[in-house]
Amino acid sequence: MVGCTLEFDVLEPSEIALQIAVAGPSRETLQVTGADGPIESVEVDRQHVVRAPAGPLTVTYQATVPPRTAVRPVTDLDRIVALRPSRYCPSDRLGGFAAGEFGTEPNVPTIAAWVFQRLFYQGGSSGPSTDAVDTMLSGAGVCRDYAHLVVTLCRASSIPARVAAVYAPGLSPMDFHLVAEAVVDGRWTVWDATRLAPRPTLIRIATGRDAADTALASTLSGSVILNQTEIFAIAGGDLPLDDHQSPVSLAH
Amino acid sequence: MVGCTLEFDVLEPSEIALQIAVAGPSRETLQVTGADGPIESVEVDRQHVVRAPAGPLTVTYQATVPPRTAVRPVTDLDRIVALRPSRYCPSDRLGGFAAGEFGTEPNVPTIAAWVFQRLFYQGGSSGPSTDAVDTMLSGAGVCRDYAHLVVTLCRASSIPARVAAVYAPGLSPMDFHLVAEAVVDGRWTVWDATRLAPRPTLIRIATGRDAADTALASTLSGSVILNQTEIFAIAGGDLPLDDHQSPVSLAH
Amino acid sequence: MVGCTLEFDVLEPSEIALQIAVAGPSRETLQVTGADGPIESVEVDRQHVVRAPAGPLTVTYQATVPPRTAVRPVTDLDRIVALRPSRYCPSDRLGGFAAGEFGTEPNVPTIAAWVFQRLFYQGGSSGPSTDAVDTMLSGAGVCRDYAHLVVTLCRASSIPARVAAVYAPGLSPMDFHLVAEAVVDGRWTVWDATRLAPRPTLIRIATGRDAADTALASTLSGSVILNQTEIFAIAGGDLPLDDHQSPVSLAH
Amino acid sequence: MVGCTLEFDVLEPSEIALQIAVAGPSRETLQVTGADGPIESVEVDRQHVVRAPAGPLTVTYQATVPPRTAVRPVTDLDRIVALRPSRYCPSDRLGGFAAGEFGTEPNVPTIAAWVFQRLFYQGGSSGPSTDAVDTMLSGAGVCRDYAHLVVTLCRASSIPARVAAVYAPGLSPMDFHLVAEAVVDGRWTVWDATRLAPRPTLIRIATGRDAADTALASTLSGSVILNQTEIFAIAGGDLPLDDHQSPVSLAH
Known part of the structure; x- marks a missing residue:
């Protein structure tokens, strides 16, 4: 509930x-x-x-x-939209960085683990104008910043990615939560680089390009x-x- | 044709x-x-x-x-999406500037005229990562930069706005063209701050938040x-x- | 004292x-x-x-x-350094904007008055990474942001400018204060766009390119x-x- | 000569x-x-x-x-200035990234080698407003961009660093060259992450915080x-x- x-x-x-x-x-x-x-x-x-x-x-x-387990398939239109840069996920700016860090065979689990390891969870460390570049540089953020950085690095690696706002049983302190979704083996998969709530019990609210949506x-x-x-x-x-x-x- | x-x-x-x-x-x-x-x-x-x-x-x-003259109405969903900041139109960053420049009763014709007056059309003055803030600061751009700045200032003034890619008879040199659309008196209206092609003969290709779309x-x-x-x-x-x-x- | x-x-x-x-x-x-x-x-x-x-x-x-009234003259080296962009005063980015706003005969009193009118003084509205562009866009700041914006617009108008950290009798609440200095008629003059303390009784601590100094x-x-x-x-x-x-x- | x-x-x-x-x-x-x-x-x-x-x-x-071999000592004032962020080296923005990448014992040779490996030398890939963050994200640049990124990562790691403009025998094509200087074991040392000219025969022209100087x-x-x-x-x-x-x- x-x-x-x-x-x-x-x-x-x-x-x-x-x-x-x-x-x-x-x-x-x-x-x-x-x-x-x-x-x-x-x-x-x-x-x-x-x-x-x-x-x-x-x-x-x-x-x-x-x-429920019904997962929507990845459509062509999904992929078109999920590869575009967006307000908080300016993936067009860091293609070179992503290639240098994740190589010619980038994969989503590696990207999500990198974001988990590199960021420090800190309430108040970001604001409504903070984008994924700011977050990568400062090394700190909250759930939306973690999600934005995963999404941005995926897109910069030519992997379609988007965000999902969710209810997150087990999250502490309880709050609205934002996680990343990326295409793996032709399916939408969900990644929470904060690792603060188990993914199988997340309940989707909204789907979008980034927190602006x-x-x-x-x-x-x-x-x-x-x-x-x-x-x-x-x-x-x-x-x-x-x-x-x-x-x-x-x-x- | x-x-x-x-x-x-x-x-x-x-x-x-x-x-x-x-x-x-x-x-x-x-x-x-x-x-x-x-x-x-x-x-x-x-x-x-x-x-x-x-x-x-x-x-x-x-x-x-x-x-044809059929114009789609402005829906709630249109307005919701067209008020959001986007990659090249980071309207969340310049609310204060817009309020200072356009006052408490901002209107789209004034914003479009301001952009026309302030920018200098210059091929090669911008690149694929240039956003509307860069353009406002540098004072130069091409059609996409003009459209982005109009859209950004409208959104920062709480006016829903988006871009349209168009075929533009009369444009010289001929090219794909990008213009702004903003809500005026409850209708979508189109604005070309470059003033390089007449609006009544524009032919819409695509509609989006900004050039990323x-x-x-x-x-x-x-x-x-x-x-x-x-x-x-x-x-x-x-x-x-x-x-x-x-x-x-x-x-x- | x-x-x-x-x-x-x-x-x-x-x-x-x-x-x-x-x-x-x-x-x-x-x-x-x-x-x-x-x-x-x-x-x-x-x-x-x-x-x-x-x-x-x-x-x-x-x-x-x-x-004391001894004021140091403006040297060639002063001018060379005070025209350069700096961390919080990226004047190289907004030459076009300054020309559009202040015309071909820019002057410092007009620039300082514009900053006074456009910004809203608000404690906590900025942080250590806020630069003059952020401030101009958001329309809010504290003394350092006001000083940075005056300096940036002067430099972008080819007027040498720098900051001075000062003790400011009369400032309320009392704090370290930052003001702008710009060359007017061949002399260094001081401008406080916050208008929160009278300039004649300011006491200089340090002089620099911006708050980083x-x-x-x-x-x-x-x-x-x-x-x-x-x-x-x-x-x-x-x-x-x-x-x-x-x-x-x-x-x- | x-x-x-x-x-x-x-x-x-x-x-x-x-x-x-x-x-x-x-x-x-x-x-x-x-x-x-x-x-x-x-x-x-x-x-x-x-x-x-x-x-x-x-x-x-x-x-x-x-x-000549006379090298100036590292003074307190040198260190104070060389730790400050500057226009093209906004080191205050990436403390977290530097700590994540270079750990608790950062050292200059490692930083310079990282920049050499991560960047691709490409004429025309940057412009006069490009800063070290842009360069790290895009993964491409020219000599000034390499120097700025080394300097920025050093400062973000609490290592004093600055740039030197030099004549560079052996550089091809011949041009003015910009390199980084950083404090190693209490001495100023020079690093050229482009590796395009041998350091012992560089001839110093000017020293500064970044290319603005x-x-x-x-x-x-x-x-x-x-x-x-x-x-x-x-x-x-x-x-x-x-x-x-x-x-x-x-x-x-």
């Missing part, structure tokens, strides 16, 4: 796009409560666009996710402050072990 | 994604000729993915495009050199006048 | 270069007290290089500065943590008024 | 600072010939500041340099175009062998 509660201050009538719902089938509830006046919530491609008047706004989401909450118009976030993610049964070295796929 | 001829050297069996076909309905032909051996071409979302053996490869595309040719696997490109774009009748200040929409 | 107290934790035998002493003649005292064992302090070009054993280290500096404390070898800094700067008599628009020179 | 001929177009009365004279004692001649009107040349710290009227300007320099010709005022540069550098006798791995010092 996974879910979250978000508390906003809406400073003027605003539109907010939320990415908190799980990607695949689930039994879920979404509650939006706020100031007097009409609150509208429409779903677009598993995002929820909330139109709210000024005042406090509380969003509560909860989902029970059945076991998976923001929890984006203001489309108006002005909004996100005051508080509570998240929970509980696996049914014990958490699985994960060596973080063999390929694992993330269901849709 | 628009079209192009691309000549490649394919150094090993390769997959190439081409974005040369016009976006909407047309009467078109695509010819792919190369070395002996199977050449496969599949269409994905108006891109052509060509799988070719090593050797020379020639692609010839030609389309006759009927007059609209590359003419991308290597998905293998190794390929693009040796030569010839483009033509002819409007039926005289070219229209364009003041480049009033809103114009680009058909899909 | 100006001065400071710095408290360090020296984690292993270390060498620290301090830039806290005023640049010109004064009646001054420097006290260095620390763990048992030899502490050496040598003066190099008004910097104090302290060699200390592991343990706590306290440095107390105090100076009474006589009134004026760090309060630099570790030359070993490992050191600066725990606490107290600063005071008191002008004799009332603080002068300063319109921050006419040229003022800073004594050496 | 070393020397050069520089041909300028002076577009308006201008001041140019030249760094072409060798650093130490030599038997040298400098000829400046140009348009009618007064041409002034003054020497400042081994730079020549030429004030010339509009028109063509030719500068010819030639020096015979006696054998050693520009061949800088315009202090006015407007100047450098049209042509011819350089020669001939060692007396056979060129020495150089393994580019043991420490060598560069005379002043």
